[in-house]
Amino acid sequence: MKRMICLAAVLVLILVPAFVFSGGKQEASEAEAAAPAAAEPTTLNFALPGNPDSLDPHMTSGTLTFQVCKSIYDTLAEPEKGSGKIVPALAESWKVSDDNLSWTFKLRSGVTFHNGDPLTSADVKASFDRLMSEETGTPHFKGFTSVTSIETPDVNTVVFNLSKPNAPFLGTIASGWSAILPKSLLDSGHDFDSKPVGTGPFKLVEWVRDNKVTLTKNENYWMKGLPKVDNIEMHIIPETSVQVQSLIAGQVDIVFIVDADSIPMLEADKDVYIEENLTALILVMAMNCENPTLSDIRVRQAINYAIDKQKILDIAYGGGEPINTFMDKSSAFYNDVEFYTYNPEKARALLKEAGVSSKQEFELFLPQNYALHVTAGEMYQEMLSDVGLNVKIQLVDWSTWLADVYKGHNFDFTVIGHTGKLDPDGTLNGYGGGKYVSWYNDRTTELLKDAAVTIGFEERKALYDEALEIMAKEVPFVYLGSSFRQTGIRKNVEGFVITPKLDTFDFRWTVVK
Amino acid sequence: MKFLLFVLKRLLRLVLTVLIISTIIFFVIRVIPGDPALVIAGVDASEEEIDAVRARIGTDVPLGEQYVSWLGDIARFDFGESMISGESVNKLIYERFPLTITLAFMGIILGIVIAIPLGVLSAVKRWSFWDYFGMVFSQIGMAVPSFWLGIILLLLFAVRFPIFPLFGIGSLKHLILPAFSLGFARAAVILRLTRASMVEELSKEYVITARAKGLTETMVKYKHALRNALIPVVTITGIQFGYMLGGAIIIEQVFSLPGLGRLFLYGIYQRDFTLVQGGVIFIAVVFSLVNFLVDVLYSVINPRIRIS
Numbered sequence: 001m002k003r004m005i006c007l008a009a010v011l012v013l014i015l016v017p018a019f020v021f022s023g024g025k026q027e028a029s030e031a032e033a034a035a036p037a038a039a040e041p042t043t044l045n046f047a048l049p050g051n052p053d054s055l056d057p058h059m060t061s062g063t064l065t066f067q068v069c070k071s072i073y074d075t076l077a078e079p080e081k082g083s084g085k086i087v088p089a090l091a092e093s094w095k096v097s098d099d100n101l102s103w104t105f106k107l108r109s110g111v112t113f114h115n116g117d118p119l120t121s122a123d124v125k126a127s128f129d130r131l132m133s134e135e136t137g138t139p140h141f142k143g144f145t146s147v148t149s150i151e152t153p154d155v156n157t158v159v160f161n162l163s164k165p166n167a168p169f170l171g172t173i174a175s176g177w178s179a180i181l182p183k184s185l186l187d188s189g190h191d192f193d194s195k196p197v198g199t200g201p202f203k204l205v206e207w208v209r210d211n212k213v214t215l216t217k218n219e220n221y222w223m224k225g226l227p228k229v230d231n232i233e234m235h236i237i238p239e240t241s242v243q244v245q246s247l248i249a250g251q252v253d254i255v256f257i258v259d260a261d262s263i264p265m266l267e268a269d270k271d272v273y274i275e276e277n278l279t280a281l282i283l284v285m286a287m288n289c290e291n292p293t294l295s296d297i298r299v300r301q302a303i304n305y306a307i308d309k310q311k312i313l314d315i316a317y318g319g320g321e322p323i324n325t326f327m328d329k330s331s332a333f334y335n336d337v338e339f340y341t342y343n344p345e346k347a348r349a350l351l352k353e354a355g356v357s358s359k360q361e362f363e364l365f366l367p368q369n370y371a372l373h374v375t376a377g378e379m380y381q382e383m384l385s386d387v388g389l390n391v392k393i394q395l396v397d398w399s400t401w402l403a404d405v406y407k408g409h410n411f412d413f414t415v416i417g418h419t420g421k422l423d424p425d426g427t428l429n430g431y432g433g434g435k436y437v438s439w440y441n442d443r444t445t446e447l448l449k450d451a452a453v454t455i456g457f458e459e460r461k462a463l464y465d466e467a468l469e470i471m472a473k474e475v476p477f478v479y480l481g482s483s484f485r486q487t488g489i490r491k492n493v494e495g496f497v498i499t500p501k502l503d504t505f506d507f508r509w510t511v512v513k
Numbered sequence: 514m515k516f517l518l519f520v521l522k523r524l525l526r527l528v529l530t531v532l533i534i535s536t537i538i539f540f541v542i543r544v545i546p547g548d549p550a551l552v553i554a555g556v557d558a559s560e561e562e563i564d565a566v567r568a569r570i571g572t573d574v575p576l577g578e579q580y581v582s583w584l585g586d587i588a589r590f591d592f593g594e595s596m597i598s599g600e601s602v603n604k605l606i607y608e609r610f611p612l613t614i615t616l617a618f619m620g621i622i623l624g625i626v627i628a629i630p631l632g633v634l635s636a637v638k639r640w641s642f643w644d645y646f647g648m649v650f651s652q653i654g655m656a657v658p659s660f661w662l663g664i665i666l667l668l669l670f671a672v673r674f675p676i677f678p679l680f681g682i683g684s685l686k687h688l689i690l691p692a693f694s695l696g697f698a699r700a701a702v703i704l705r706l707t708r709a710s711m712v713e714e715l716s717k718e719y720v721i722t723a724r725a726k727g728l729t730e731t732m733v734k735y736k737h738a739l740r741n742a743l744i745p746v747v748t749i750t751g752i753q754f755g756y757m758l759g760g761a762i763i764i765e766q767v768f769s770l771p772g773l774g775r776l777f778l779y780g781i782y783q784r785d786f787t788l789v790q791g792g793v794i795f796i797a798v799v800f801s802l803v804n805f806l807v808d809v810l811y812s813v814i815n816p817r818i819r820i821s
Contacts, residue, residue, distance in 0.1 A: 051779070053553070053597050059569075061555030137569025139554035139562045193599045209598075209608070210771030210779075211682055237680050237769045241664060245672050246679045369782070399547030399784045406556060408546070418556075426557065 041230035042512040044493065046505070047243040047252040048234040051210045056192035057179045058131050058138050063419070063503075066176035068234065070504035071215055072114075073179035073198030074222075076105055076124070076158075077170060079422060081509070084330070084500030086174045086422065090119065090199065090222075091158075100165035100455050107156045111222045113182040114203045121152035126183035128160075143172040165453045167460060171423030176502060201227040201508045210236055227508045228495070247272060247488050253512065254496055255488040256505070259371070260318040266488050275487045278321060280328045280420020280501045282427070283313075283480040285364075285380050290438040291412050293356060300475045302350035304340035306387040307380065313481045316376035320483035325472035326418075326428065329482040330500075333424040333461060335468040340475065347387040358388050362412040365405045368395040370417075376480070377415045406436050417483075420501040424464050425452045431471065439476035443467075523808075527801045531794055535587060538793045539580055547784035548572070549596040570596040572786070583790065592791030597783050602791035605776060613772035616688055616764070617757035620695035625750065628700040629743075632707025636715065636742075637734060647704055654701025659760055663694040663767035680769035691768040695760050699753045703746060710745050714738040744815050751807030755800045 052064040057073060076091040088094075091105040111119040130136050132144040146166045151159040162169070172178060185197055196204050199222070202215035213234040217227055235252055237243045244262040246252040248269055258266060258274065266272050287303065289295045313320035321329045324338045362384075366377040374395065381391045391413065396404065405411045421427045429452070432444030444467050451463040472479070485503075489496060495509035550566040551558075558566075567573040586593050592602035635647040670690060671679045677690050714720065715738050723733045762774030773792070780788035 053783070054599060059599075060553055061558065062553075134561070134565045137565050139558045139566050141565065142559045142562050191599075208682075208771060209605075210775050211769075235680055235769070236771075238766050238775075239664075239769065242667065242679055242767070242769060245667065249672060249675065249679060251679055397547075397782060399549075399552055399782060400545075402551040402556070403548050404546040407548075407551060 043231040043233060044229045044254070044507065044510055044512050045252040046232060046234045046507075047246060047255045048213065048236045049240075049243070049256070050238060051236050052213070054193040055196040055204070055207065057177050058127075058136070058140065058181070059193070061139050061177075066502065067504045068213060069176060069179060069196065069198075070200070070499060070502075071202040071232070071507055072196045072200040072204060073176075073181070074200050075174055075176070075178045075180065076107075077174040079174060079500045079502065081497045081506060082500070086170050089174075090124075090180055094170075096455075101162045103160040103162070103169065105158045105160075107158065108222055109156060111199050112220050113199050114197045114218060115182060115185065117182045117184055119180070119199055120155045120183075121158045122155075123183045124158045124180055125150045125152050126186045127180045128178075130181075130186060131178065138177075140177045143168070165455055167452055167455055168423035168425035171421065171426060174422055175426075176504060202232060205231075212236060223508065228511045229507060232507055244488065247490065250490065253490045253493045256485075258486045258488040260315075260486075262488075263318070263486060271491050272488055273491060275489060275496075276319075276484050277487070277498060278330055279483050279485045280330060280503060281482050282323065282326060282328050282418040282420075283317065283320070283376070283416075283483060284326075284418065284477040285377075285413055285415050285480065286411075286437050286477050287413055287475075288409060288411050288436075288438060289440075289476055290409055291362075293354075293360065293362075294412065296354050297474060298350045298354040299356055301340060302347040302354070302356075302387065303384065303389070304475050304478055305343045305347035305350065306383050306389075307478050307480070308342045308383060309478075309480050312376050312379045312383075313483060316379055317372055317481075317483035318486055320481045322481040323479045325468040325479055326431065326477065327424065327464075327468055328420055328427075331424065331427075332457070333464045333468075335465045335472070337469050337472045339473055344383075344387050351388060356389070358390050360390060362389060362391045363394050364391050364413040364415070365394050365396055365401065365411045366415055367398050367401045369398050372483075373415045373417070380413070380415060380478070409436060409438060420503060422501050424460075428464070428467065432467070437476040439474065441470060441474060444470050523801075523805050527798065530801060531587075531797060534797045535584070535790065535794055536580075538790050539583065542784070542786055542789050543576070549784045549786060552783045553597065572596070583787075587794065592794070593787040595780075595785055595788045597780075597785045597788070602788050605788065606773065606791060606795055609771060609773040609776050612682065612770060613758065613761050613765070613774060616692055616695065616761055616770070616772060617754060619688055619692035620757050620760075621699060621750065621754050623692055623696035624699035624703055624753070627696070628703035629707050629746070632704045632746075633711055633735075633739060633742075635704070635708045636711030639712070644708075647708065651701040651704045654697050654704075657698070659694050659698055660763045660767050662697055663691065663764055666690045666694055667767070682770060687768075687770070691764045691770060694767070695757055695764050698760075699757065702753060703750060706749050707742065707746050710742040711738065714742040740814065744811065747807060747810055747814060751803055751810075754803050758796055758799065 048064070050064055052068050053062040054060050054065055055069060055072065057065060057069045074090045076089060077086050078089040079085065080087040090108055090111060092108045093106045095104045107119060107121060107124065113119065128144070128150055131138055132141050132147060134141055146162045146164050147160055148163050149161045151161065153159065179198060181192060182197055190197070194207065201218055201221045203218050205214040205216050207213045215232040217230045221227060237246065240259050243252070243255045244258060244265065247255045247266070263274065266274055287294045287300055293299055309322040313322065323329050325335055327334045364377055364381060366374045368374060377393060381393055384391045405414050418427065428448050431439070432441040432448060434440060447463050447467040451460050454460050454463060487496070492513045494511045497506035497509055499506050549570060550563050550572060554563045554566045564573070571579065583593065594600065595602055595605060631643065631647045635644040638644060667679060667690065671677045678687055681687055720733055720738055723737050761772055762778050765772040765774040766778065777789065777792040780792060
C-alpha cells in the first residue's frame with residue numbers, strides 16, 4: 001500500500017507541472033523596446049535554413065549559396081523585381097549585332113568592389129574567363145561553349161563573340177553564377193569560398209559556419225539610396241519549428257518558407273504577416289520510361305488521370321496552381337494545354353487495357369530531406385493504389401537521390417521540384433533525348449535545339465509551344481503544378497523581395513522600422 | 514615503468530585502430546550511393562561539368578591512389594580539404610570541437626549530478642518516495658527521445674518563459690538547455706546502474722562485517738559500499754560520454770549549434786568524403802582516449818585493480 005502511495009505521489013509530481021505548462025495563455029512578451037532613433041543603424045534578422053556550402057558563386061550550384069550571394073555580388077544583367085524581365089545591372093546597356101553573333105555590354109561607370117577596386121571591363125573578362133574554363137572545375141562552363149572570345153575595347157565595354165546565335169545567353173548572364181569578381185583578387189588566388197568580394201549591396205562582415213552570416217551595407221552601392229537597411233544577420237536555424245518560434249518571439253524578422261502546419265499560428269499573431277508568392281518551381285512526379293510497363297503511353301496517361309493535382313498541391317505544398325506541361329506557371333513560355341483531367345474511372349480502364357496487374361510492384365523514390373515531397377509522395381501512392389497500382393515508397397537521402405535515381409535511373413517513380421530558370425532553354429534543354437526519365441522524342445529534341453538558336457520571343461514561343469504540347473501529350477511526368485511559398489515577416493519589416501525565377505533573397509529595398 | 518608500458522601498449526593499439534577504421538570508412542563512404550561532385554554540380558549539370566568538378570576535388574584518380582595519398586596525409590596529421598567547401602578539415606574540426614566537447618562535458622556532469630545521488634538514495638532507502646521517483650525518472654529518461662525533449666524545453670524555457678535563447682551561441686546560457694537534453698537520458702542509465710550496483714554492494718558480507726565491528730552506518734554506506742559500487746558506474750559513464758558525442762548530432766540540429774555533430778551530419782548528407790573520413794578518425798581517437806582515461810581512473814577508485 002505504501003508503495004502505491006509513493007508511486008502515485010511521484011506521478012502527480014511529474015504530471016502536474018505538465019498541465020500547468022500546457023495551460024495558461026502566454027502574455028505578449030514583446031522583447032523589442034521602442035523603435036530605434038533615426039540615426040541608429042537598423043538590423044534585419046533573417047532565418048537561414050542551412051549553411052551555404054561556399055560563397056563563391058562560380059564554383060557551386062547550391063541554392064543557399066546563390067541566395068546569400070545575391071546580396072554580395074552583382075551580375076551584368078538581372079531579373080527585375082516583380083516582372084522578372086531581364087534589365088541592366090552592372091551593364092547599363094547592351095547591343096546585339098545583326099547576325100546575333102556579338103553581344104556588346106556597356107558597363108556602368110563609378111561602380112566599385114568592396115575592396116575599393118573600380119569595376120572595369122578587365123574584371124568582367126577575368127570573371128567570365130574563370131567561369132568558362134573547364135580547368136577551374138566550375139559546374140557552369142557549358143552555358144558558355146558558344147563564346148569564342150571576349151574583347152575589352154575600352155574600360156567600359158565588353159564584347160562577347162559567339163560561334164552561333166545563343167538565345168538563352170542573356171538568361172545565363174543574368175543568373176547568379178555569372179557574378180562579377182574583381183580581377184586583382186582572382187589573379188592573386190583569393191579565397192572567394194569564405195571571403196567573398198563583389199560589388200553587391202552588402203559586404204560580408206563575418207561568416208561563422210552553421211551559426212551566422214553577418215552582412216553590412218555597401219555605402220558606395222551603385223543604386224542610389226539603396227540598400228535601405230544597415231546590417232543583416234542571417235541566423236542559420238535548421239529546425240523549421242525553431243524558425244517559426246523565433247519569428248513569433250521577435251528574434252528573427254523573416255522566415256523565408258513557413259510550413260503549412262505553422263501558418264495558423266502565425267496568422268493568429270498580430271505582429272506577423274504572411275506574404276504568399278507563386279514559386280517558379282515545376283513540381284512533378286517523374287516516370288522512368290526505361291521500365292517496359294511505363295514505356296507504354298497508356299499507362300502514363302492512366303497515371304495522369306489518377307492524380308488529383310489540386311488536392312496534392314493544397315495538402316502537401318501549401319497551395320499552388322496546377323500545370324499540364326513541363327514549364328512553370330508564371331513563365332511567359334507556359335503553354336496552357338490540357339489533355340488529362342482527373343478521372344480515376346478512365347485511369348482504371350486504361351490500366352486494364354494495357355494489362356497492368358495489381359501484383360506488379362512500382363518503386364516510388366522520395367528525397368527524405370524534402371518533407372513536402374515526402375508528403376506529396378504519400379498522396380501519389382494513395383491515389384495510384386486507388387486505381388489499382390501497387391506502389392512501394394523508398395525514402396533516400398539527397399546524395400543517393402542524385403546518384404542513384406537522377407543519374408543512375410534506378411527508379412520507377414520519383415517526386416521532385418525543378419527550380420526556375422531565367423530562360424526556357426535552361427528548363428527544357430535535353431528533354432526528348434532521354435534525361436532522367438529516359439523519354440525519347442526526336443521532334444522535341446529538334447524543336448528545343450532550334451529554339452536555342454532562334455532569336456525573337458514570338459519565333460521561340462512557337463517552337464516551345466509545340467515542344468511543350470508534345471510533352472503534355474506524351475506525359476513522361478505527372479506535371480503537378482507550381483506551388484505557393486508562404487513567407488512569414490514581422491510587421492516592422494517591409495520591402496523584402498524575392499528575385500523572380502531564381503528565388504534568391506533581395507534585401508535592397510528592405511526596410512526595418 | 515609498468516604504467517609507461519601500459520600507455521605505450523594502448524598507444525600502439527590506438528594506431529592500429531585508426532588504421533583499421535580509416536580503411537573501413539574510406540571504402541564504406543565510397544560504396545554507399547552518392548557522389549560529392551553531383552552535389553556540387555547539381556541536377557542541371559552536364560556530364561562534362563561533373564567531370565570538371567571531379568577533377569577539382571580529386572575523385573577522378575583511381576581509388577587505390579586516392580587511398581594511399583590520403584593515408585600519407587593522415588600520417589602527417591593532415592585530414593586534407595573538405596570536398597564541398599574547400600576548407601581544411603583540420604581547421605573545421607578545430608573550430609567546432611570546443612563547443613561539442615563543452616556540451617558533452619556539461620551533459621555528462623549534469624547527468625552525474627542528477628543520477629549518482631539519486632541512485633544512491635534509491636538504493637539506501639529502497640521502496641521509499643525517492644526510490645520511486647528515481648525509477649520513474651529513469652524510465653522516462655530512457656524512453657524520451659532527446660530531440661523531442663530538446664524541442665519541449667525550447668518551447669517551455671525559450672518561448673513560454675523566455676529565460677533561454679532560442680538559437681545561437683556565445684554564452685553559457687545557450688548551452689544549458691542542450692546540455693540538459695543530452696544529459697537527461699544519460700542520467701537515466703547511470704541512475705539505474707548506480708542503484709543496482711549499490712544494492713548489490715550493500716548485501717555483501719563485508720558490509721555485515723563492517724557493521725559488526727561497530728562502524729557507523731554512514732561510514733559503512735558511503736565509505737565502503739559506495740566506493741565499490743562506483744566501479745561499474747565509472748565504466749558506463751565513460752561509455753556514455755562516447756554516446757554524448759553521437760547524441761550531439763541531433764541536439765546541435767535542434768538548438769542550431771555549430772558543433773562537430775552538425776559538421777559531420779552535413780558531411781555525410783553531402784558525401785563530403787574527406788570531411789567524413791577525418792571526422793570518423795577524430796571521433797575514434799577521442800573515444801579511445803576517453804576509454805584510456807576511464808582505465809586510469811579505475812585504479813584511483815579501486816587500488817585492487819592494478820593497471821597491467
